[in-house]
Amino acid sequence: MTMKVIGAGVGRTGTYSLMLAINQLGFGPCFHMEEVLHAMPKQVPLWTAALTGNADWQAIYSGYNSAVDWPTAGFFKELISVYPMAKFILTERSAESWADSFAPTIYQLLAEKDSAPIEMKDWLAMSMEVIHKSGIPLGLNRQELMKAYTAHNDAVKNTIPADQLLVFDVKQGWQPLCEFLGVPVPNEPFPRSNDRGEFWDRVTGKI
Template sequence: MTLSVIGTGVGRTGTYSLKLAINQLGLGPCHHMEEVLRNMPVQVPLWSAALGGRPDWEAIYAGYGSAVDWPTAGFFRELLKAYPTAKFILTHRSPENWADSFGETIYTLLASRDQAPPDMKDWLDMATGVIAKTGFPEGLDRDALIKAFNAHNDAVKDTIPARQLLVYQVKDGWAPLCEFLGKPISSEPFPRTNDRAEFWERVAGKI
């Protein structure tokens, strides 16, 4: 199995909804940070190695047909070289709303990682490194987060060939996604999930 769809949008841009949608369209299983949390003994060392410049994409994505969210989004340049025929999806939203959501969820979690249980340390260190690699090191204020968010999105659009890239907001639902992926428009409701409360519930299941 090889990746046919790769998400380049960072966390808190609807990546969990996109994961569910891709699965519903039969292009999964779709890798997401949740998969790393579910399989930390295997996934965390692999992603840590990728962060150190030693990626093993076949091992990381073994059994997956697609991938979205972090850590994937931090490696879009490398993944374009590894999967040159894949289709890429850049999920985005209002930069201001994104900065508020990211700041109150992922950024808060990483900032408090010293208080996390020991068995979460390697995952949190890896996630911090990947997110910093994507352009979001620790300590940025809201304006700097907005600037970095726009810079990441611009970098994706400058790197991925336009014919292979869908710039997409999950609020637009099935039509643009299905057209881009060559799939009939689903009759099922588009999945909308993982608000801030759900994020903390999901994390609480591991921490």
Template structure:
């Protein structure tokens, strides 16, 4: 089993909905930050090594057929080189609405990581490092977040060959995603999940739901 699809979109662009959709299309299990939360003793050191320039993609993604969200999105260049036949989905949304959502969830969480429970601190430090690496260090205001979000998306589009990249909004539903992946459109409605309330529930539950 090897990864067939990577998500290059950062958190709060519908990555959890994309995870559910890919799994529904038979491209699962799908790796998401939730997987890191559920397997912190194994996954946090692996991603910390990746941050230090020593990734072990086989160890990270073993048993998965797709991967979305951070930390994956922060390594799209390396993953493009390591998996030259994989396809990439760049989830995006209005930069302003993304900045508001990111600021009220992930950015708040990592900004307050020094007050987190001890068993969460290593994960939060790793996450903060990945997010900063992607272009979002601490201390940015809303305008800067908007600017960096646009810059990330443009970098993805310049890096990934057009025939292997789908620029996609979750509200578009099944059709463009299924056409890109060459699979039939399923009958069930497109999954939509992980609003701001669900985000905090997920973190509070330490990824177990």
């Protein structure tokens, strides 16, 4: 398999909804951070190696045709070289709303990593490094988070060729996504998933 669609948008920008949409449109299976959570013994060492410049992309994405969310979003510069024919999607929302969603979910989880269950510590350490690679270290205030988020999005736009990149707000629904991927618009509503409550349920294994 080769990667056909790659998401460059960071977590809390509608990446879970985009994953569901990509699967529904026939470009799946789509890799999401949830896949890492479900296969930590295999996936965490692979992504940890990628952080040191020793990525085995075939092993990471074995069985997948697409990927969204972190850790993938932290490696968009590498992935455009590895998969030069792939289409990239940058999920966006306002910097203010992103910071207000990211801070009490992913950022809080990372800040409390020292008190996490032992089986999650390696995953959290890898996740923290990937997010740091995206320009978002621990300890930023709201304004700094907004600035870092904007800088990541600008870097994506400056790296990925314009004809291979869709800048997408999931609130736009099916139309721009389907036009970009060259497929018909489904009759079903666009997926909406992974609000803050669902985030914590996924991380803690409740769903």
